[in-house]
Amino acid sequence: MREVLAQAAFQLFLERGFERTTVDDIVARAGVGRRSFFRYFPSKEDAVFPDHERCLAEMTEFLAAADESDPVGAVSDAARIVLRMYAANPEFSVQRYRLTREVPGLRTYELSVVRRYEQTLAGHLRSRFGEGGDGALRAEVIAASVVAAHNNGLRLWLRSGGEGDPEVAVDHALALVREAWGRPAASTASAAPAVPEASAAPVVPAVPFAVSGGGDGDGEVVVMVARKGTPMWRVVQQIEAAVGEN
Amino acid sequence: MREVLAQAAFQLFLERGFERTTVDDIVARAGVGRRSFFRYFPSKEDAVFPDHERCLAEMTEFLAAADESDPVGAVSDAARIVLRMYAANPEFSVQRYRLTREVPGLRTYELSVVRRYEQTLAGHLRSRFGEGGDGALRAEVIAASVVAAHNNGLRLWLRSGGEGDPEVAVDHALALVREAWGRPAASTASAAPAVPEASAAPVVPAVPFAVSGGGDGDGEVVVMVARKGTPMWRVVQQIEAAVGEN
DNA sequence: AGAGACTATGGCACTCAGTACCCTCTGTAA
DNA sequence: TTACAGAGGGTACTGAGTGCCATAGTCTCT
Numbered sequence: 001m002r003e004v005l006a007q008a009a010f011q012l013f014l015e016r017g018f019e020r021t022t023v024d025d026i027v028a029r030a031g032v033g034r035r036s037f038f039r040y041f042p043s044k045e046d047a048v049f050p051d052h053e054r055c056l057a058e059m060t061e062f063l064a065a066a067d068e069s070d071p072v073g074a075v076s077d078a079a080r081i082v083l084r085m086y087a088a089n090p091e092f093s094v095q096r097y098r099l100t101r102e103v104p105g106l107r108t109y110e111l112s113v114v115r116r117y118e119q120t121l122a123g124h125l126r127s128r129f130g131e132g133g134d135g136a137l138r139a140e141v142i143a144a145s146v147v148a149a150h151n152n153g154l155r156l157w158l159r160s161g162g163e164g165d166p167e168v169a170v171d172h173a174l175a176l177v178r179e180a181w182g183r184p185a186a187s188t189a190s191a192a193p194a195v196p197e198a199s200a201a202p203v204v205p206a207v208p209f210a211v212s213g214g215g216d217g218d219g220e221v222v223v224m225v226a227r228k229g230t231p232m233w234r235v236v237q238q239i240e241a242a243v244g245e246n
Numbered sequence: 247m248r249e250v251l252a253q254a255a256f257q258l259f260l261e262r263g264f265e266r267t268t269v270d271d272i273v274a275r276a277g278v279g280r281r282s283f284f285r286y287f288p289s290k291e292d293a294v295f296p297d298h299e300r301c302l303a304e305m306t307e308f309l310a311a312a313d314e315s316d317p318v319g320a321v322s323d324a325a326r327i328v329l330r331m332y333a334a335n336p337e338f339s340v341q342r343y344r345l346t347r348e349v350p351g352l353r354t355y356e357l358s359v360v361r362r363y364e365q366t367l368a369g370h371l372r373s374r375f376g377e378g379g380d381g382a383l384r385a386e387v388i389a390a391s392v393v394a395a396h397n398n399g400l401r402l403w404l405r406s407g408g409e410g411d412p413e414v415a416v417d418h419a420l421a422l423v424r425e426a427w428g429r430p431a432a433s434t435a436s437a438a439p440a441v442p443e444a445s446a447a448p449v450v451p452a453v454p455f456a457v458s459g460g461g462d463g464d465g466e467v468v469v470m471v472a473r474k475g476t477p478m479w480r481v482v483q484q485i486e487a488a489v490g491e492n
Numbered sequence: 493a494g495a496g497a498c499t500a501t502g503g504c505a506c507t508c509a510g511t512a513c514c515c516t517c518t519g520t521a522a
Numbered sequence: 523t524t525a526c527a528g529a530g531g532g533t534a535c536t537g538a539g540t541g542c543c544a545t546a547g548t549c550t551c552t
Contacts, residue, residue, distance in 0.1 A: 001500090022537060033502040038539065111357045137398045137419050141426075144394035148387045173383050180387075180426045247530090268508065279531040284510065495552085502545080508538090515532075522525080 002040045002050065004030050009047035014095060018048070018103040045109040048096060052113050055085045059117065063124040071128040072142060072182045075121040076174045079150040082117060083170050086154060090162030097158040118147045142181045149173035248286045248296065250276050255293035260341060264294070264349040291355040294342060298359050301331045305363065309370040317374040318388060318428045321367040322420045325396040328363060329416050332400060336408030343404040364393045388427045395419035 008030040012021040023044060027034045041047045059078045066074035086093040100106040125139035153170030157163075254276040258267040269290060273280045287293045305324050312320035332339040346352040371385035399416030403409075 023539090024537085035503070035540095036501060039501080042539090044538070108354060108358045111361055112354045115357055134422065137395065137422060140398050141391050141394045141419075141423060144390040145387050148390035149383065152383045152386050173387075176380065176383060177387060269510090270508085281511095281532070282530055285530080288510090290509070493552105496550085498547105498549080500545100500547080502543105504541100504543085506540080506542105510536085510538105512535080513533090515530105517530080518528090520526085520528105522523105 001032070001036070005032065005037055005040055006047050006050040009041075009044075010092075010096075013048065013099055018044075018099060018106060043109075045106060048099065048106055049110070049113060051085060055082055056116055056120065059120055063120065066124070068128070071125050072146075072178060075124055075143065075146050076178065078121060078124070079117075079146050079174070080167070080170065083150060083154055083166055086158070087166050094158055094162040097155075114147060114151070118143050121146060138181075142177070145177045145181060146174065149177045247278070247282070251278065251283055251286055252293050252296040255290075256338075256342075259294065259345055264290075264345060264352060289355075291352060294345065294352055295356070295359060297331060301328055302359075302362055302366065305366055309366065312370070314374070317371050318392075318424060321370055321389065321392050322424065324367060324370070325363075325392050325420070326413070326416065329396060329400055329412055332404070333412050340404055340408040343401075360393060360397070364389050367392060384427075388423075391423045391427060392420065395423045 005026065009021070009026045012025055012029060015021075016025075023037050024034060026047070027037050030037075037047075041050075059081050062081060063074060063078050066078070100110055122139045122143035125142055126136055129135035129139050150170055150173065153173040154166060156169045157166035251272065255267070255272045258271055258275060261267075262271075269283050270280060272293070273283050276283075283293075287296075305327050308324050308327060309320060312324070346356055368385045368389035371388055372382055375381035375385050396416055396419065399419040400412060402415045403412035
């Protein structure tokens, strides 16, 4: 039902534009009652971003189980969760990007979504840096940097029409942030040991999902572990990462 | 007229809350027609932030005339323009802050305002760093950092109820950003010479306003130069800075 | 089977923000 | 005087979002 509504809405937004599509139009095409629309989407804008709520929950879960020793790496990896959601549906993401750029109301709505990601990241960093001293300040500035870097790489890919792999641009952008903020973690109380550069492009996040290739030979085995309720796009994306051309 | 409407609106928002105040209530208290409200404020939310439009214009003007050699310092100083707008009316700013925290619609609106500041700063940095290479990326990340740092200091002051001087917290926050991003400007093509730490707390911005104490003795002379149309709060703020207890 | 409860959906009426269109009033120039 | 422009006001409309209630399907307990 939610899916039906979201698709009907998105089709109409592409055909007539966002503002010249009424909720009545949407429910007419979806063949449901008007009241039902607002049961699934608190506002018309929400129908354009039907997956962010779930992605946010996933990010929260990921951070809760993240490695303690490298908070900046953890939030960078958390940001990549969002990237993969976009990358899982290139044509949809690109169309939505174009739509969002043209409709002020959608731009504003997207800002509020991004803000929630940013606050989630900042909350995690704060809990690691400590509230006292510059902990909260560093947390917020680093979270903002990570989000800005992520969005820069993501936009680059979206503007290119969804060609190629967005991860490379985002990895590069996040590396720049890490270079600026990752090192002087020594300014915190517990001088963390030098963090390995490893977290650059982790194919296998800790939770809630894992795919691993079981060998380097030809007939390799792929073991897949997914929680119930894991969003389908993540499943697909991860399988592609493990099985795909690489 | 604009002023009358803004005041009536703000009073009502404090009395009854934002959402339980209708535009009809506002125009009734202001004693004007409903249609006139929307002539001065494109939306109900705009009445809560009546001065940002002007402040944004001022920031743009400031950056256009800013020193070429130190773009990060320039955007930091530009951010301080916003801070001073808040600091010029402590009790209004604090009340508005509390209101904004409680009303989701206002939070979202504020995000869009902040975003415009951020884009203005990023645009300036981009024009200095160059679009090619990592210029745009660095511009956006640094702008986001500056905005986050500014907002952190500003919020600290707002949460304290508007006591004391917000500049110290913001100066400290911006110094942290500068430490992270200001130095490795050498990674750009033109390795800029080490920038003096001077821009930490410039009392006298280049434009559109200047106040200078004429000596260190007792009977010192204050020379004030202001353009026509300079907002009154800036005049007051700058005079205070020059004449005040210091 | 049947009563009761719970959930999903639809329908209706209402509030209110925002807009389009047209009106009046006032001051100014010819 | 007429012509005109610009500020403000009034009216009616669209459309998002909400509250309330009715209906239908399902599950459970007896």
